[in-house]
Amino acid sequence: MDDRPLIDIAEYEDARPVHASNFTRSGHDFYPTPAWVTEALLDNVPLRGPVWEPCCGGGAMVRPIERRGYRVEATDIADHGFGQSGIDFMACGSVPAGCQSIVTNPPYGDGTVERGATKSALKLLSFVDHAIRLTEQNDGQLALLVRYTWIAGKRASTLISAGPLDRVLVLTRRICWFDLGPATKQGQHHHCWLFFDAQRDRAKPPEIVFV
């Protein structure tokens, strides 16, 4: 039996459970990420620090990164009681001074589950495009947690391939976003980390790693 802790929903007053039935997406798509997901990234890529988490929410990704000794600049468009609020990632023309890596899970999900799906999918593409541009500009690294099936789409795959994609870390365990006790549902989707590095050897094809 796997005894790794799940997120405790009680810690996140304004978060909504993704896998509770009949859910609607929460404000700004705030879904905290279980620590093991970020740890899987840190175990498998050599991050250059300091790190920027531009959609930090309640800090669920920030804490595991800091535990590995990195300094993390934590910002978010909304106030979830952690980091610096009021910072719209899409309006940022550069990474915070000194940061060499961006690590986050883009908001907007994959837009397949409710009304406004097309708009949501376009927002996600814009978000990833903007993140890749900032990374290239900074000669830095970028790790984005996305749904595994999303990367196979025509527009997503074209966008991703145009960036300095170094590795795809496929999470073989499905993410369960909240521990709701007996009401907890098995995660429905597989996710992966897309890891870009502007300093990668571009003669080599990207790797796919199952973790």
Ligand SMILES: C[S@@+](CC[C@H](N)C(=O)[O-])C[C@H]1O[C@@H](n2cnc3c(N)ncnc32)[C@H](O)[C@@H]1O
């Ligand atoms: C899926 S949650 C992830 C939170 C955190 N990264 C984690 O893993 O626990 C997405 C976060 O993105 C933030 N967000 C949404 N749009 C944003 C934007 N344009 N700029 C910065 N943050 C944004 C939301 O407020 C929310 O905290």
